[in-house]
Structures are given as structure tokens and as C-alpha cells.
Amino acid sequence: MSLTNATPQEAARAARKSSRALAVLPAADRDRALTAVHRALADARDDILRANLRDLEAAMRAAEAGTLSQSLLKRLDLGREGKYEDMLQGVLDVRDLPDPIGVIGARTLLDDDLVLERKSCPIGVLLVIFEARPEVIANISALAIKSGNAAILKGGKESTESFKAIAAAVSRALAATAVPSDCLQLVTTRDAVGPLLELDRDIDLVIPRGGNELVRKVKASTQIPVLGHADGLCSVYLKADCDPAAAARLVVDAKLSYPAACNAAETLLVDEDALGTVLPPIAAVLLERGVSLRCDEAAKATLGATLDAHRAAILQDADEADFRTEFLGPTLAVKTVPRAATPEAATDTAVAHINEHGSHHTDAIVTASRACAERFLAGVDSASVFWNASTRIADGQRYGLGAEVGISTNKIHARGPVGLEGLTIYKWLLRGAGHVSADYGAGGKKWKHRRLPVGDDERYARTDEELDVLRAFRARANGV
Amino acid sequence: MSLTNATPQEAARAARKSSRALAVLPAADRDRALTAVHRALADARDDILRANLRDLEAAMRAAEAGTLSQSLLKRLDLGREGKYEDMLQGVLDVRDLPDPIGVIGARTLLDDDLVLERKSCPIGVLLVIFEARPEVIANISALAIKSGNAAILKGGKESTESFKAIAAAVSRALAATAVPSDCLQLVTTRDAVGPLLELDRDIDLVIPRGGNELVRKVKASTQIPVLGHADGLCSVYLKADCDPAAAARLVVDAKLSYPAACNAAETLLVDEDALGTVLPPIAAVLLERGVSLRCDEAAKATLGATLDAHRAAILQDADEADFRTEFLGPTLAVKTVPRAATPEAATDTAVAHINEHGSHHTDAIVTASRACAERFLAGVDSASVFWNASTRIADGQRYGLGAEVGISTNKIHARGPVGLEGLTIYKWLLRGAGHVSADYGAGGKKWKHRRLPVGDDERYARTDEELDVLRAFRARANGV
Structure with a gap:
């Protein structure tokens, strides 16, 4: 995770560049990186909680001065019983989800030796803007790495010390993995949000995680697609x-x-x-x-x-x-x-x-x-x-999505509780043998448009039990 | 199709309101409406071509005055060999596509008597902005009706007379069907685009069909999601x-x-x-x-x-x-x-x-x-x-999508050639027996999260041939 005092533009450029490398990494490399992140966060526990304590002290002063609410105060404390363990476990939970990348959604024979595939891939670069809760940074980092997306993280200023300590640990962990550290950019400079929201060339999706005022403000000030909901009426x-x-x-x-x-x-x-x-x-x-x-x-x-x-x-x-x-x-x-x-x-x-x-x-x-x-x-x-x-x-965990990226009231892309799938899009891959468009159409060849099976496998397994049997068999057969 | 001199706001409100009725219509009603539209366009051929002739006369004058390009001139002529027939056939082709609405994408047993479904549904209200080609209005109307979406149509001024004549025919056709006429709003007032692009409460998706300048301008001036591509480099x-x-x-x-x-x-x-x-x-x-x-x-x-x-x-x-x-x-x-x-x-x-x-x-x-x-x-x-x-x-027809809504370079929702599916989203339906969230979690009940089969049917058919056999059998069995 980059901790330099990069400008928003530099952070976005670096994220975009490294997102290309991340997008082609196999699942095993992304999963290994999450294992490393988990270990690093466990090892750095004391350092991180000490940093968190500095945030807590500042927050207490702010609360006494009346500039910080009581409920926010409570959410800042990363040392509260079970919270750190939950954060750690969350990284492993995300790691152990099925890979959302490389899934073939459709396969069509357009003509002899000309096969079209629709394959899931990462969206690219996410901008995640979140409020004070310090553990969100670990959760978002895990979701981004798992789904092959680079992410620019901008957290609330009340958690700055905690964010920096967590980011340092994540950064150290990634340095020894195939995931480029630049894939996660922590932006701590003040007033970075406005400039970031203008970088629609290098940022593909904005995810505001926080109250409805934050979401409404973000939606009103960017042309980048925003995943979220302002209101819950x-x-x-x-x-x-x-x-x-x-x-x-x-x-x-x-x-x-x-x-x-x-x-x-x-x-x-x-x-x-x-x-x-x-x-x-x-x-x-x-x-x-x-x-x-x-x-x-x-x-x-x-x-x-x-x-x-x-x-x-x-x-x-x-x-x-x-x-x-x-x-x-x-x-x-x-x-x-x-x-x-x-x-x-x-x-x-x-x-x-x-x-x-x-x-x-x-x-x-x-x-x-x-x-x-x-x-x-x-x-x-x-x-x-x-x-x-x-x-x-209505909640991603309760719906069984494994992880929740957020809840969306958008009418396109992803709606309701959004899981990892919401951080993916697809691309169309066509493999041919020199096929050209002019050979087809009036008087020429006809497209075959024949649907082909997707994957080698699992469509006939209709229930979890059947799927479990099938996967266990295949794992054995492949000597996994 | 509404032909009144509605303001952009009125048109959008009317479209939103009628979209609710359209969204719950069964496929048979939407298909019948398309049959009626086809017949009406066939019957009104002479009227429509006569209206088109008025556009052609005006365009010729504009071309002579140097305010209209030669290539645009050519695209305006709806009477060119085969063009009208293609437009008519296009309506039937869209009608005969599989219904994109009501498709169950996932079904999960959350607990006993508590089943979650993810079901495809229309997006709501589309704003389609297109340039001069007069036949596009028939194509877009068909795509909107088939996918259960209301649409506000804003065409180039060079085709105004043709649009009005086509809209009148479509309007007459819909009047005798279950599809509300208000679902299609033709906006012919000048300078309506700016105000329409601000109506993010009543418009869910903008589809610009035209040159890259149009698309770029639309993208830069709205917070509504835009489906399309500005450039093709x-x-x-x-x-x-x-x-x-x-x-x-x-x-x-x-x-x-x-x-x-x-x-x-x-x-x-x-x-x-x-x-x-x-x-x-x-x-x-x-x-x-x-x-x-x-x-x-x-x-x-x-x-x-x-x-x-x-x-x-x-x-x-x-x-x-x-x-x-x-x-x-x-x-x-x-x-x-x-x-x-x-x-x-x-x-x-x-x-x-x-x-x-x-x-x-x-x-x-x-x-x-x-x-x-x-x-x-x-x-x-x-x-x-x-x-x-x-x-x-790279083209919807060549990819076998049946119909092409446009080509998208967006990184969310739909990418590449977009078929009818790109005009749908989903909603989550949960049917329970009084289930409450507080019963679950620490010390309480556990979610079952058991995947259930979706639909009664087609997952084991892996090729078109198998699917054809299956569908033919079921049609016979159901006496269709």
C-alpha cells in the first residue's frame, strides 16, 4: 500500500497502472497475498492499537469540545472486545470465497473455429470513501485484492493514525507477494476527495461507505459511477x-x-x-x-x-x-x-x-x-x-453473499446487497482463424450462433449437496 | 406514444408513472403490443413515407445551404430500397426474442420457509437520444416495450416529421393493447435535452445513439448513468x-x-x-x-x-x-x-x-x-x-445477441455489444413466514444459505440442440 504523500492524480495513475498487473494475476497469487495481509495485521496488532489510541485521544478531545458525536466515538475504538479479531477473520473469510474472476458467463460458436466467450474480470480502479471506522480499511483492501481491483482509499480524518498503521502493515505484507503494493493507495491528504472525484479516466467506480450525507455529496459531485444508496426509507x-x-x-x-x-x-x-x-x-x-x-x-x-x-x-x-x-x-x-x-x-x-x-x-x-x-x-x-x-x-451476509461491498439502490449494474460479483464486469473474448466481417451477410456466409457449454462442469449440479459431491470428486481426481 | 407538447418534466413524470404498469405486464401482453406496432407501421407506410418526404425536402434545402452533410442526407431517406421492410422486420425480430424479464438468476433457502430469489426486471425509464436516422425510433420503441421499460425518445430535428408520423402510428397501435401509450414519450421540443438530462429522479438510464460528439456531450452533462461509448479507437x-x-x-x-x-x-x-x-x-x-x-x-x-x-x-x-x-x-x-x-x-x-x-x-x-x-x-x-x-x-447481431441496444465501453453494468439483457436489472424477492433478523446471529439461529435450483428446467441442457428438444417437448406437454 502506497503511503507516500502522493497527489490524488499520482495516486490514481499509480493505481491504474498497477491494476493492469493485478488484473492478470491468478487466484492463488491473490489468495496468498490475503494470507500475508492477515498475518501482517495479526503481527502488527500492538502497533496498530497504539496508533488507534492516538486517534482515540484526539477524538476524546474533539468530543469534549463538542465537535465529535458520541456514536462516532464508540465506532473508533479498534480495541473493543472482539473487534480486532473480527477484522482479522474478515480477511480470511474474503480470501476463502470462490474466485469471482475468470468466470465464463456465455460461450457461443459464431462460426467454425470462431468462438466467443464472455468472461468476468475486475472493474479496474475503485475509489472507496469511508467514514471513521478504522477496520473498514482492512475489509475493503481484502475485497479489492480478492476481486483483482486496485483501490484508492480515503478514510475519515478521525482514524488517520489507525489507517496509517494498518496501511503500513498491509504494505509490508504485499511487498513479499505478487500483488503490487501500488494496488492499494491510501490517501490521507485533506481535501483530496474533490480532485479524486474528477479523475474519471483513472477511476472506474466510487464506493462511499458511510452516512447518507456522504453518499449524497459524492453522487452530486462526480461523473464516475457510484455504487451505494443515499437513503433507506x-x-x-x-x-x-x-x-x-x-x-x-x-x-x-x-x-x-x-x-x-x-x-x-x-x-x-x-x-x-x-x-x-x-x-x-x-x-x-x-x-x-x-x-x-x-x-x-x-x-x-x-x-x-x-x-x-x-x-x-x-x-x-x-x-x-x-x-x-x-x-x-x-x-x-x-x-x-x-x-x-x-x-x-x-x-x-x-x-x-x-x-x-x-x-x-x-x-x-x-x-x-x-x-x-x-x-x-x-x-x-x-x-x-x-x-x-x-x-x-436485507443484508449481504444474511443473503449468503459471503461478503458485502455495500447496498445499492442503483438501477444498473448491482442492486440491493452487493457481494464480490458487484466488483466485477466482463469482457468479450473472440478466438478465430483470420475471420473477417465482410465474408458474412447478404449473399455471404451465415453466422452459426450456436450456444456452447460454459466451463467443463457444474451446470447439472442443481443443489449445494450435488455441487459438493462434484467438487470433492474433482478435487480428488485432480490430486488436489 | 404521447405526442402532446409536454415539457421534459411532464414527459418524464408520465413515463415514470406508466413504467410501473408496464413493468408488471406479462410477456404475452408486451409481445401482442409489438405485433400491433408492426401492423400499424405497415398500414401507415404511405403516410410515414410522405412525412419522411417533407424531412427530405427540408434536408435538401439545408444541404444546398451547406448546413447539412451529404452522409446525413443519405441516412434520412426511409424509402430507400429495403429500409422500410428492415424497420418492420426489426420489430418482429425483437418481439420473437426470449423474454428478458422475470428470469430467476439465483434462489437461496435462507432458512426454513424463507426463500430468497434474484429476479430480472426492467430498469424503469430510458432516455434515448438519437441522431437523424428515422427508423431508429421504431427499433428503440420495440426494444423498450420488449424489455418492459418506458422510454423518452428525443430524435434529431432533421427527422421530426418522420418521427411524428411513426409516433402517431405507434400510439394508435398501443391504444388497443395493454401497454400504456404513455410508456413511449416522443419529445420534439427544441432544447429539451438539457432539462431531460437533469431529471435523475425519473430517468434511470440514458442511451445516446449517434456520433462520439453527441455521446461525449451527454456524458459530460448528466448524473444519470449513460450506456454507450464516445470513442472507438x-x-x-x-x-x-x-x-x-x-x-x-x-x-x-x-x-x-x-x-x-x-x-x-x-x-x-x-x-x-x-x-x-x-x-x-x-x-x-x-x-x-x-x-x-x-x-x-x-x-x-x-x-x-x-x-x-x-x-x-x-x-x-x-x-x-x-x-x-x-x-x-x-x-x-x-x-x-x-x-x-x-x-x-x-x-x-x-x-x-x-x-x-x-x-x-x-x-x-x-x-x-x-x-x-x-x-x-x-x-x-x-x-x-x-x-x-x-x-x-464486435457487434450485437454478429455476437448473436438478437438485438443491439448499443456498444458500451462502460466498466459497469454492460460492456461491449449490449443486447436486451442490458436493459434489465434485478430485484431481490424474499418470501417468509414472519422471519425477523433478531432471531439470528450470536447465540441464535443460523442462516442455512442453501442454494436451490433456479427455474424448473433448462440447466442440464448444455447445447442449443438439447435446449430445442426440451422446449419443444414442454410446449407440446403444455398444449401450446
């Missing part, structure tokens, strides 16, 4: 036919298991017929747990008449803005879905509300009706759409 | 070991079969050892065919000594800028790749030149050496990389 829609107990557990989880998360619920949509049946016990629990309920008129009237006087008194009025607000805390907007001719028609109303007001991140319906659920799943234009499951499950 | 690299006759045919095809195409060759890289052997006959043919050869010093010296005096006299000197220029005409820059320790090392030099000077579109190596070829295929960071095949083969 998620909704849960309760149908009158849903199981009240299950609905209550689900809403509590969606709202309260981690209210600051992007996949936490911010709006509760409730069928008019459910206001007096399903909603009151849920509202009681939420109020008990300190949640402010901002209700539209119908919801407030019915809840007010159903709940005890103490609870009814603390219900709040929602205005239109509440249904466009990501509270990121213990507040929930409650919206009534008016009775309609059919349950499906009411569902359409809820879908329209979500598509118009939400952030296209994650939305859920709670219902016993498969017809309404499928209508909701098809109609809601969000990255993740759930039936009878908490929005909080 | 393609190279052909001749190794000393290549077959001279095959190399000559290939270079002639790459340079001359359509010099204005984005996949035509602009730079010829030649091994130093090939300057006096492989290159002279190729240079002779190219000069004969009117190609200007801009040679670096070594190439010019060797060619000058080998070719006859007349030919040698018309060789030109290349400067550095020539190796960064897309000539789009009968000029070719010739660059010598210096002799190196091994053929592979020389190949690396050529790869580095291409990565630094090219436009990452399509590049080819001509060689008998598999080792050098594979090094080139792996190392060149371009959308298409060829061995012993002409760069002109």
Missing part, C-alpha cells in the same frame, strides 16, 4: 388479514433491532380495516419501547379510541413530510391505506405510495394472501421486496 | 509469426469494410521483426485502396526501403497525437513494437500501448502463438479482445 405494509402476533414481532424487528440502519422501517402502511384490529397491540408495544408514532388522521382516530388514555395522548400527527423522512431513530410514520373494492386494489394503493415516497431500498408486506403478496413483490420498485419477513434481513 | 497488432495473407485480409476488413464504424481499426501495431516481412504487402494493398498510412520512424524507414518508390513517397509521418486519434476515415496510424527478449515481452509492450492510448472498445492480435494471444486477451482492458479475427465483428 423502508416501509412495512400490514394487510388486514395478517397474523397479528407475527406482524407485531416483524414490525418491532424492522423498527427497533437497529433503528439507525438503512434497512430499518420508517413508514408503516396499514389497511383501514386493520387499524382497529392488527394495529393497536403493535402500537402499544412500540410506544412502550419509546417509539414516537406519527399517525395520519384515520390511524390516530382509531388508535386513540382503542389504546388507553396515556398511550393515546402521546400519539403524534403526521404531516406529508413524515412519509418522505428517514428518521434513523425511534420514530415511525403511520399511514392508512383506504378500504378498496378488493384487497388487491388496496395493495395497489400501498404499492403506489411506496414507489412514490420510498427510497427503493427494501419494503415488506405482511399478509396471509398470496395474491396480494405477489402483487406487492411485482409492483414495488425496490432493490429488495419481502413478504412476511423483516426489512432488516 | 481500435487497434490491430501484427506479430512477426502471423500468417501474412490472413493478416492482410484481416487488416483490410478492420480498416476498410466500414471506416466510419466505431469498431474499425485506427492503429496498426507491428512487431519490429514484421516490418519488412508481414507489413509491406499489407501496406501496398492499403495504399492502393487509398488509405493514408501515418508511420512511426522505424515503420516508415523499413516500408520506404521495401515498397516501390511511388508508394514509399506517399507514406506519412505519424506524430504522438495520431496514436490517440479516431480517424473514422481512410487513415491508419502504424506503430512499431520494438524487438524484445521474448515474443511475450513484446506482446506486453503492445498491450501497454493499447491500454494507454486506446478507447477500450475492441482490439485484436494476429499471431500463430497461443501464448502471446492469451497474454493479449488477458491483458488488454477492452470490451472486446480478439485473436485472429477482425475488430469489425
Whole structure:
């Protein structure tokens, strides 16, 4: 990892140049580099934690001066129980994922001796901008190396000392491997973000990891594609036919298991017929747990008449803005879905509300009706759409992606929780024997366009068990 | 198709709104709409050609006044032999492609009764900006409807009358189908492009179809993702070991079969050892065919000594800028790749030149050496990389994609020739039974993450023949 005081332009050039070498390294070389990084981070533990301590001291002073929030303070501490071990284990976890590079996505015989392949490859150079959490640098470095991408890392200034110490360890580790150290560029100079975001010739993808303000700012100031999401305005829609107990557990989880998360619920949509049946016990629990309920008129009237006087008194009025607000805390907007001719028609109303007001991140319906659920799943234009499951499950680890690069609300490339695959693209490889275009077309030869099998192998294994058997056999057969 | 004098904002809002309805239409409805569009365009042939004639008259006047180029003039004529029939057939060809929507890309059992699916869906709203060619509007409309996307169409002003007539026919056709007419918005007001490019809330993807100036301008003025390529600076690299006759045919095809195409060759890289052997006959043919050869010093010296005096006299000197220029005409820059320790090392030099000077579109190596070829295929960071095949083969139709949306040099989403799949994204659907996140993790339940088969069907069919048998059987079995 380069630690020189490079300008943003120099860092990007160096990253681009070394990305060419990294892109053609076999998986074994990239994996070996991750093993070395893991060992180096384990060996340098004391140094890194001592550097982290310097960040903590500075942060404490800033907190006392009122320029740093309490929650940020907590996230800075790399020595908190289990955190360093998690960081170390994360490197090995990424290493042990299947190689996302070199995967043949399609193979076509265009003509005799003319075979076209679509093969996955690294994107090139990533710019990762992240906030204070110091362990992110190890995670991002591992993801970049595994996927064959160079990365420019720009971290929050509160973790500068930790970043430098981690970078020094990573740099030492890479020096003895086939992965060029220049593949990871740590930029610590102030005000580097603006210039970096202009380098669209040398940077292929920007990944902001942090709060929505960071993401929004990045998106507004670059022409480089940005992978991420600015907002997480998620909704849960309760149908009158849903199981009240299950609905209550689900809403509590969606709202309260981690209210600051992007996949936490911010709006509760409730069928008019459910206001007096399903909603009151849920509202009681939420109020008990300190949640402010901002209700539209119908919801407030019915809840007010159903709940005890103490609870009814603390219900709040929602205005239109509440249904466009990501509270990121213990507040929930409650919206009534008016009775309609059919349950499906009411569902359409809820879908329209979500598509118009939400952030296209994650939305859920709670219902016993498969017809309404499928209508909701098809109609809601969000990255993740759930039936009878908490929005909080929208997460790369929970989806089984192995590693999470981030959650995207983009409509192209990668959507929802993004795994390593999101750091790849493909290229088309064509191997011929002197074929020229003029031989084909009107009066000439015809393209064959015959689909060929991809890889030698695994398409007929339809389940994990079958795949395990197949891979075990092949490993034995190949003497691995 | 909306023909009202909508503002860009109104057009985008209407497109977004109707895109929701289009996104959930079954394939049969979209296909029926395309059948109707085809019939309407066939029926309205005379009206449309009469409207086109008005464009031709205006264009002729503009050409006489010197404000319109001859090549543009030719492209405007929709009545040229076969052109209208091609346009009609194109609609049916798109209709008959497999449905790109609703394809399950992955299915995972997260836990009992909790199944995650990744399902393809339309992107949403496309903005397609195209130059004069009037038939493009029919092609784009068909691609949009087939892929379930709404589209805002902004065509060159030279074809306004043709566009309006085609749009009127499409509009009449859609009125009697399940596809909302608002899904296609024709914007004919002047200066609409600027405001449209700012509507990143209602437009998901911009597709500029036209010259590199148009594409560059669009890319520089929007935060919406742009699918396309500004430049096509393609190279052909001749190794000393290549077959001279095959190399000559290939270079002639790459340079001359359509010099204005984005996949035509602009730079010829030649091994130093090939300057006096492989290159002279190729240079002779190219000069004969009117190609200007801009040679670096070594190439010019060797060619000058080998070719006859007349030919040698018309060789030109290349400067550095020539190796960064897309000539789009009968000029070719010739660059010598210096002799190196091994053929592979020389190949690396050529790869580095291409990565630094090219436009990452399509590049080819001509060689008998598999080792050098594979090094080139792996190392060149371009959308298409060829061995012993002409760069002109980089094309959606030639690749067998069925339809071409455009050619992309983006590093995310879609790269190279883009088919219908490039107009889709996916969403994650999760169907549960009240599952909540808090039940999992430390001390709680474990995620199962068990891969399930996708679809009921076709993974074990490895070739087209097998797939045909399978599909024919299933069609019979289902009484289709």
C-alpha cells in the first residue's frame, strides 16, 4: 500500500497502472497475498492499537469540545472486545470465497473455429470513501485484492493514525507477494476527495461507505459511477388479514433491532380495516419501547379510541413530510391505506405510495394472501421486496453473499446487497482463424450462433449437496 | 406514444408513472403490443413515407445551404430500397426474442420457509437520444416495450416529421393493447435535452445513439448513468509469426469494410521483426485502396526501403497525437513494437500501448502463438479482445445477441455489444413466514444459505440442440 504523500492524480495513475498487473494475476497469487495481509495485521496488532489510541485521544478531545458525536466515538475504538479479531477473520473469510474472476458467463460458436466467450474480470480502479471506522480499511483492501481491483482509499480524518498503521502493515505484507503494493493507495491528504472525484479516466467506480450525507455529496459531485444508496426509507405494509402476533414481532424487528440502519422501517402502511384490529397491540408495544408514532388522521382516530388514555395522548400527527423522512431513530410514520373494492386494489394503493415516497431500498408486506403478496413483490420498485419477513434481513451476509461491498439502490449494474460479483464486469473474448466481417451477410456466409457449454462442469449440479459431491470428486481426481 | 407538447418534466413524470404498469405486464401482453406496432407501421407506410418526404425536402434545402452533410442526407431517406421492410422486420425480430424479464438468476433457502430469489426486471425509464436516422425510433420503441421499460425518445430535428408520423402510428397501435401509450414519450421540443438530462429522479438510464460528439456531450452533462461509448479507437497488432495473407485480409476488413464504424481499426501495431516481412504487402494493398498510412520512424524507414518508390513517397509521418486519434476515415496510424527478449515481452509492450492510448472498445492480435494471444486477451482492458479475427465483428447481431441496444465501453453494468439483457436489472424477492433478523446471529439461529435450483428446467441442457428438444417437448406437454 502506497503511503507516500502522493497527489490524488499520482495516486490514481499509480493505481491504474498497477491494476493492469493485478488484473492478470491468478487466484492463488491473490489468495496468498490475503494470507500475508492477515498475518501482517495479526503481527502488527500492538502497533496498530497504539496508533488507534492516538486517534482515540484526539477524538476524546474533539468530543469534549463538542465537535465529535458520541456514536462516532464508540465506532473508533479498534480495541473493543472482539473487534480486532473480527477484522482479522474478515480477511480470511474474503480470501476463502470462490474466485469471482475468470468466470465464463456465455460461450457461443459464431462460426467454425470462431468462438466467443464472455468472461468476468475486475472493474479496474475503485475509489472507496469511508467514514471513521478504522477496520473498514482492512475489509475493503481484502475485497479489492480478492476481486483483482486496485483501490484508492480515503478514510475519515478521525482514524488517520489507525489507517496509517494498518496501511503500513498491509504494505509490508504485499511487498513479499505478487500483488503490487501500488494496488492499494491510501490517501490521507485533506481535501483530496474533490480532485479524486474528477479523475474519471483513472477511476472506474466510487464506493462511499458511510452516512447518507456522504453518499449524497459524492453522487452530486462526480461523473464516475457510484455504487451505494443515499437513503433507506423502508416501509412495512400490514394487510388486514395478517397474523397479528407475527406482524407485531416483524414490525418491532424492522423498527427497533437497529433503528439507525438503512434497512430499518420508517413508514408503516396499514389497511383501514386493520387499524382497529392488527394495529393497536403493535402500537402499544412500540410506544412502550419509546417509539414516537406519527399517525395520519384515520390511524390516530382509531388508535386513540382503542389504546388507553396515556398511550393515546402521546400519539403524534403526521404531516406529508413524515412519509418522505428517514428518521434513523425511534420514530415511525403511520399511514392508512383506504378500504378498496378488493384487497388487491388496496395493495395497489400501498404499492403506489411506496414507489412514490420510498427510497427503493427494501419494503415488506405482511399478509396471509398470496395474491396480494405477489402483487406487492411485482409492483414495488425496490432493490429488495419481502413478504412476511423483516426489512432488516436485507443484508449481504444474511443473503449468503459471503461478503458485502455495500447496498445499492442503483438501477444498473448491482442492486440491493452487493457481494464480490458487484466488483466485477466482463469482457468479450473472440478466438478465430483470420475471420473477417465482410465474408458474412447478404449473399455471404451465415453466422452459426450456436450456444456452447460454459466451463467443463457444474451446470447439472442443481443443489449445494450435488455441487459438493462434484467438487470433492474433482478435487480428488485432480490430486488436489 | 404521447405526442402532446409536454415539457421534459411532464414527459418524464408520465413515463415514470406508466413504467410501473408496464413493468408488471406479462410477456404475452408486451409481445401482442409489438405485433400491433408492426401492423400499424405497415398500414401507415404511405403516410410515414410522405412525412419522411417533407424531412427530405427540408434536408435538401439545408444541404444546398451547406448546413447539412451529404452522409446525413443519405441516412434520412426511409424509402430507400429495403429500409422500410428492415424497420418492420426489426420489430418482429425483437418481439420473437426470449423474454428478458422475470428470469430467476439465483434462489437461496435462507432458512426454513424463507426463500430468497434474484429476479430480472426492467430498469424503469430510458432516455434515448438519437441522431437523424428515422427508423431508429421504431427499433428503440420495440426494444423498450420488449424489455418492459418506458422510454423518452428525443430524435434529431432533421427527422421530426418522420418521427411524428411513426409516433402517431405507434400510439394508435398501443391504444388497443395493454401497454400504456404513455410508456413511449416522443419529445420534439427544441432544447429539451438539457432539462431531460437533469431529471435523475425519473430517468434511470440514458442511451445516446449517434456520433462520439453527441455521446461525449451527454456524458459530460448528466448524473444519470449513460450506456454507450464516445470513442472507438481500435487497434490491430501484427506479430512477426502471423500468417501474412490472413493478416492482410484481416487488416483490410478492420480498416476498410466500414471506416466510419466505431469498431474499425485506427492503429496498426507491428512487431519490429514484421516490418519488412508481414507489413509491406499489407501496406501496398492499403495504399492502393487509398488509405493514408501515418508511420512511426522505424515503420516508415523499413516500408520506404521495401515498397516501390511511388508508394514509399506517399507514406506519412505519424506524430504522438495520431496514436490517440479516431480517424473514422481512410487513415491508419502504424506503430512499431520494438524487438524484445521474448515474443511475450513484446506482446506486453503492445498491450501497454493499447491500454494507454486506446478507447477500450475492441482490439485484436494476429499471431500463430497461443501464448502471446492469451497474454493479449488477458491483458488488454477492452470490451472486446480478439485473436485472429477482425475488430469489425464486435457487434450485437454478429455476437448473436438478437438485438443491439448499443456498444458500451462502460466498466459497469454492460460492456461491449449490449443486447436486451442490458436493459434489465434485478430485484431481490424474499418470501417468509414472519422471519425477523433478531432471531439470528450470536447465540441464535443460523442462516442455512442453501442454494436451490433456479427455474424448473433448462440447466442440464448444455447445447442449443438439447435446449430445442426440451422446449419443444414442454410446449407440446403444455398444449401450446
